[in-house]
Amino acid sequence: MKRIFKQMYPYILPYKTHVIWNVIYSLLYAFFGTLAFVTLIPMLSVLFDKTRRVLIEPKYTGITNIKDYASDLLSYKLTLYTNSNQPEKALLLTIILIIATFFLKNIVGYLSSYHMMHLRNGVSNDVRKMMFNKIISLPIPFFSERRKGDVMTRMLGDIGEVQNSFFAILDLIIKEPLTIIFSIVTMFYISTKLTLFVFIFLPISGLIISRIGKSLKSKSLQVQNESGNLISVVEETLTGLKVVKAYNAEPLFKAKFGGILDRILKLSNSIGSKNNLASPMSEFMGIVTIATLLWYGGHLVLIDKSIDGSVFITYMGLAYNILTPAKAITKASYALKNGLAAADRVFEIIDEPNTIANKPNAITKEDFKEKITLENINFAYQEENVLKNFSIEVPKGKTVALVGQSGSGKSTIANLLTRFYDVQSGAIKVDDIDIKDMTVESLRGLLGIVTQDSILFNDSIKNNLLIGKPDASDEEIINALKIANAYEFVKDLAEGIHTNIGDAGGRLSGGQKQRLSIARAVLKNPPIMILDEATSALDTESEKHVQVALENMMQNRTSIVIAHRLSTIQKADNIVVMQKGEIVEQGTHDELLNKNGTYAKLVSMQSFE
Template sequence: MKILQKFISYYKPYKGMFYMDMFCAFMLSLIDLAFPVMVSFMVNNIYTRSQSEILKYVILIGTGLFLMYIVRYFCQYYITSWGHIMGARMEADMRSDIFSHLQRLSFSYYDNTNTGKLMSRIVTDLFDISELAHHGPEDLFISLLKIIGSFVILMSIDARITTILFLITLFMIYSSYFYNKKMKSVFKNNREKIASVNAQIQDSLSGIRVVKSFSNEHIENKKFEKGNDAFLKTKENSYAIMGKFFSMNGFFQGILYLSVVILGGIFISNGNFQAKDLMVYILYINIFLNPIDKLVNFTEQYQRGITGFERFLEVINTHPDIVDKKDAIDLKAPKGEITLENVSFSYDNKNSVLENISINIKAGKTVAIVGPSGSGKTTFCSIIPRFYEVDKGSVKIDGIDIRDIKIKSLRSNIGIVQQDVYMFAGTIKENIAYGNPKATDEQIIEAAKMANAHEFIMGLEEGYDTYVGERGVKLSGGQKQRISIARVFLKNPQILILDEATSALDNESERLIQRSLELLSKNRTTIVIAHRLSTIRNADEIIVLTDEGIKERGNHDELINSKGEYMRLYNMQFEQALV
């Protein structure tokens, strides 16, 4: 019931369209029920009269039926067009809700969820929900009206035959219920399997350059075929159940006709029934069976739609683990002092990545974090913008616990330049403007100049309007990195995090970007995760982080003189450079 209540809530913005759709469905049902009544009336009361009277009544009744079918035309038009539009709008609302909700979920959710499977829920599942939203109430309403109306009229013609038909119909309902339960599980399985296929396709196509560089197309084909075959088997299973379902209902419908013909023949032979009444009765049998067909189709449609809606709710009901407190405040004009007090953090409450870390970074200072892979350097920087929630301790900015600051306000004051730069599909201008969507063209160009990107951009055929391709595939690593720095210049944050921003670049690109980063870091609190230790010699403080926590801290000269872990790492890189 909770699932249905949530589903029904999406009709609220479209109550007028819904009620009009139901009214049109009501008129449609009445007109369809009226035709056999008119036929019965004419057979019993008109065709036995004189030729002139028959002609008069035929014209009168014909005109009435013609007007009714004009009304039916407009009702059918509304149901088919605006009914579908209502369903499409509801689908758009649901898609908007799930996308907005996905934006609120934290990194930890995406660490454990495949993007391809999420795409399946946003696109494939919601299409069937749209069809159910439109056709479901309408088909149910029309079917019930026609079944009840035709049943009452059939009872008035002959209660004995109608009682037999009713008993057969009960068997049909039981059969539908039995297969309905089977279809629900098989449709859910179908959705899970197609989501896995979508996930594999997304993964393979995203990594197509790696696939081709290793000549592993055959491996990807095998992986795809495995998922595709699994989906095919579930589809075959579902169609086998559907075949039994529809065949059984078709069988019962045949029994209904057979019962009418046999019982009608027996009653006519006994003089208890007239042949003309049997003709009208058979007309109403068609009206009685048509909505049953609709209900049968509705059963399949309902299971497709409701299993999709259940999967939709699984995402919607996933609560973000990082949210604003009720009394959270905006971070106004921050100085940029960062304090970590006894901070501990682990992923999924398993092995601890950071353990009892305490650091104070003065406003406007540059602090470098170095250490071996897996020591928690990136994690250290991820907890400051509150991408992850610390297990113990607190992170403060200007003495305020970040959990007391609104997330949007906190992250608006922090700029991040990462090693793996993400470019959105679009133009260079659009990608730079991501740092400040309200920026003018002049501000975008100024940011690009400060990032040493303007010159190479103007060298491109379409300049700032150059399309970068998916994930910026048309740009080099150094070019993408400079665009990402221009984004941060445009954002103009007080706190800056540089996560190995130059480690994957050639020497020339690194030199250009290093100049940009030095300019960007000016008068900002800067945290640098460094792979190349030569780039952090001028940092105000260097912190050596290992899996045991903070091993050493001090400036470059102090750490070299202490002849500890930092000196070992530095000498190792120096020796590699000589080789």
């Protein structure tokens, strides 16, 4: 609990004004709540004709004596009315006093909740922003080890759980305990003996109730983990729905989804049973205490006659006034177990160290002048090396192609150049500056990338392209579309560049999506272009359109082309042939054919002339 408060503190600090006012109004709420019961004493005294007689109007002598002054003044007014045969006026005065006290209690209660609302919503909003910013900034390896559904659950569900349960207890931790404290102080003032008797039973009640909720946090954590799995299954099923249907795998995925739901149901019922038990259990234990108090207090009123009947009724009201906040605290403390489990999962992401971050004195590089160098690169995703002592040089303005069978390490080069991953040994340099010594932002500002999978967003064509250059004009966008050989189909769309392309560009063909990806890179206009198998997923006709777009884009630009289809790289200045992470040969297309080595075999296998 202490650790979570420490983690939440920086997010609560900007809302300290709301915290202060919440504390002030909670203090007043507890005060007026207790005072409301105390004002019952004069009303009951009037009803039972037990009013304390004060015949001389009291004098105000200062703030230190205000309690006695207020009590004497009220008794004086009531004495005047009863002595003049106007008991109904005395009763009306006490009723007005009670109404005024309850009115003030509810006004300050509303103001307390008002400030807590701003605190709760503001902090939740800031934590959600921080978590999204952290998710965006974390390196690619982090997500290769986690399910997207789990991250989404933490972002959406867990923060909501923190908002609902953690801040509920934050509200109660001031308001309700103060109500209990004020009530107990007043009870001690009325009767020390009776209050000590009550305290014999309270620890027993607390012990019984606390034992019920011990296992709630671990079960809440299990539910939240299973919820992450549930969202992952839904996301994966919808993404791969064609495969699911094509292989008649619906029963398999239904069973997987149903199994997770059944586990969540079992855990939720277990948690719900204990949560539901909290309220009746705390109320029952409270009533047992009240009943015992009635027996003992009745003895003091009827036999010992050490307490007046009207005072004892008020005392009972105060004792019951403890039950409501105690019940609320018990219920909230059970809910807090869910909130703490959710907060653990949220801060696990927020506190995750970024393994690919800028060095303290990182260089901001704004241009590319000479060359890209990869020097003795070694890299392994897990244990087996994907790249082994890999070295190449890419001069400015030249096109270097990387070819080889699947698993030879071609796409890894793209991941390392963009610093999606960092090399384990060796160095990648741009103009003789190690990319680890550059800011990640300035490095990626020099790069444009077109991948095999056209990653587009559910937005307009224009907004998809503006990711590359947010301040681009419509004219620049259209020009980029023309270079990418994409304007021919965009201009025929009903809304042109303002057409929404659907989820992941689902309203477009594969070739159209790829040309938009190229247009996005063209609009950014970076000095270095990385093409990672940009045509391998396309049919022959689409490939021709895209190949023209690529050639247009690569003119007068430094390009690293990762190719599966060798027909796309025959004009490259240097073709690097890779096998199991090592270079086996390199040269131009014609030079490599004349060697009649690995490249020639690959060309032959693809029936390329």
